[in-house]
Amino acid sequence: MSKRDNKRFSDSARKNAPKRGGKNRRDYGENYEPKRRSRPAAASAGRRSSASSVRPERDSRSRRVLGFDLDAGEDRVQNIGTDGLEVVAGRNPVTEALNGDRDVERVFIADGSEGSVSKIVAIAREQGVIVDFVPREKIDAMAPGTKHQGVVAKVSEYSYADMEDVFARAEAAGEDPFIVILDEVSDPHNLGAIIRTAECAGAHGIIIPKRRAASLTQTVALAAAGAVESMPVVQVTNLARTIEELQARGIWVGAADMDGETYYEANLTGPIAIVIGNEGKGVGRLVKEKCDFVLSIPMYGKINSLNASNAAAVLMYGIRRARG
Numbered sequence: 001m002s003k004r005d006n007k008r009f010s011d012s013a014r015k016n017a018p019k020r021g022g023k024n025r026r027d028y029g030e031n032y033e034p035k036r037r038s039r040p041a042a043a044s045a046g047r048r049s050s051a052s053s054v055r056p057e058r059d060s061r062s063r064r065v066l067g068f069d070l071d072a073g074e075d076r077v078q079n080i081g082t083d084g085l086e087v088v089a090g091r092n093p094v095t096e097a098l099n100g101d102r103d104v105e106r107v108f109i110a111d112g113s114e115g116s117v118s119k120i121v122a123i124a125r126e127q128g129v130i131v132d133f134v135p136r137e138k139i140d141a142m143a144p145g146t147k148h149q150g151v152v153a154k155v156s157e158y159s160y161a162d163m164e165d166v167f168a169r170a171e172a173a174g175e176d177p178f179i180v181i182l183d184e185v186s187d188p189h190n191l192g193a194i195i196r197t198a199e200c201a202g203a204h205g206i207i208i209p210k211r212r213a214a215s216l217t218q219t220v221a222l223a224a225a226g227a228v229e230s231m232p233v234v235q236v237t238n239l240a241r242t243i244e245e246l247q248a249r250g251i252w253v254g255a256a257d258m259d260g261e262t263y264y265e266a267n268l269t270g271p272i273a274i275v276i277g278n279e280g281k282g283v284g285r286l287v288k289e290k291c292d293f294v295l296s297i298p299m300y301g302k303i304n305s306l307n308a309s310n311a312a313a314v315l316m317y318g319i320r321r322a323r324g
Contacts (some may be wrong), residue, residue, distance in 0.1 A: 085217055086152040089143035091116050094153045098123045103156040103235070105129075105215050110136040110150035120151060128237045130210060142213060158216040161232035166205030167249075169232060173204070177251055179273035181207045183239060183283050185308050188214045190279065192223020193309035198307055199227040201316040207234045207242060207273075243290040246273055253291045255283045258304070260294025263315055268322035276312045 085105055088097050097104050098120070108122045109117055110134055124131050136150060143152050170177040180198050185191055191214040198206055214220065215235065221228045237244045243253050254266070255275040275291060277283035288294070297306060297314055306314070 013285065034268075041242075063320070085215070086153065087142055087152055088155050089146045089148035089152045091120065091149045091151050094151050095120055095123065097126060097153055097155050098129065102160075103160050103216075105152045105154040105156055105210075107131045107151070108139060108142065109133050110139045112136075113150040117151060119191060128210070138312060156216050157218065158221065158228055158233075159218065160235045161205065163205075163207075163234055163245075164233045165233060166207075170204040173202075175202075175204070176269075176271040177205075177273075178203045178271075179205050179207060179246070179251065180240050180312060181239065181243070181253070181275040181318065182209075182213065182308075183275055184209060184213045184278040184281075185276060186212065186214050187221050187279055187308070188217055188219040189223045190214070190309040191227075192220040192225075193222070194276065194312045195224040195231050195233065196227045197309065197313045197316055199224075199231045201313075201320045203231070205232040205234060207236060207239070209239050210235055210237055239277055239284075240286050240290050243273075243275075245285065245290070252293070254293045254295045255288045255291040256297070256315055257283055257288065257294050258294040258296055262298055263295045263318045266295055268319045272319060274312075274319070276308055276315075279308050 007143075024107050088094055094107060095116075098107075104124070104127070107129055109121070109122065109131060139148055139150060139152055166179060167177060180194065180203050182191065182194065185194070185208070191208070195206060209213070216228060216233060226232075236303075238250070246253060250273045251273050253273045253275065254260075256277065274295065275283055275287060283291075295315060297311060305311075
């Protein structure tokens with residue numbers, strides 16, 4: 001029966017008609033037949049009955065787009081940034097990350113955020129975590145499609161060591177402490193290469209700053225070829241203060257720079273730490289002033305400097321050779 005013919009039933013008849021089966025369906029008369037949507041023959045032929053249908057097994061290979069596992073549950077998806085650090089978004093998740101066992105590299109807060117943000121800032125500063133206030137557009141770009149509430153944090157997948165772990169490693173080896181300090185080395189490939197060389201040369205630990213420097217990421221781990229799992233890496237807030245603490249524990253600290261004593265003529269025995277500077281500007285002035293001596297690597301070619309990881313390798317093996 002057409003929709004036009006169905007108009008012969010009055011509104012009151014429709015209102016008082018009994019329900020017949022499905023939701024919002026009424027019996028408009030004994031001759032009424034609801035209009036059914038036609039289905040293409042090809043589609044209906046391929047459709048299985050509910051009794052005989054078998055749920056296909058999911059492909060064992062996960063569908064991945066830009067580093068996200070589309071088949072994983074929401075709680076298992078990790079937002080990995082271009083720097084290899086996981087991005088944690090939302091006020092409660094960031095608070096939990098700060099109070100947990102993971103190493104939070106940096107917290108970003110949208111300008112103008114209020115409320116519980118003050119608590120997050122207090123916890124972060126108490127733990128020595130850097131807090132940056134940035135435009136909300138940057139937060140949106142860091143955590144696209146998530147309810148970030150104006151707060152995100154970058155969390156390292158790898159754990160940092162304590163300074164005591166470095167001294168314990170030296171004691172276990174029966175050697176004087178041998179430490180490598182990196183002053184704002186920003187290239188993750190250089191950091192990874194230095195960690196790898198330090199492991200091979202028998203160094204006992206590496207110290208890096210929290211600000212303006214590369215941190216432990218997936219890129220660093222790949223460049224280190226697994227050395228991040230065994231080499232203690234300590235992250236500190238203030239390198240100059242850390243050098244003073246090492247000196248108080250009997251460590252001689254030397255900076256690698258062009259105006260120092262040639263490394264193969266220097267006395268590199270005993271408890272020692274060497275400072276490798278930034279790829280462009282070298283060792284910072286304040287850090288250099290804190291050091292006990294300066295080491296140099298002679299240059300005989302037209303290029304007057306080595307790559308940071310290469311310079312570190314030369315000096316580390318110079319120390320290893322001096323130890324016999």
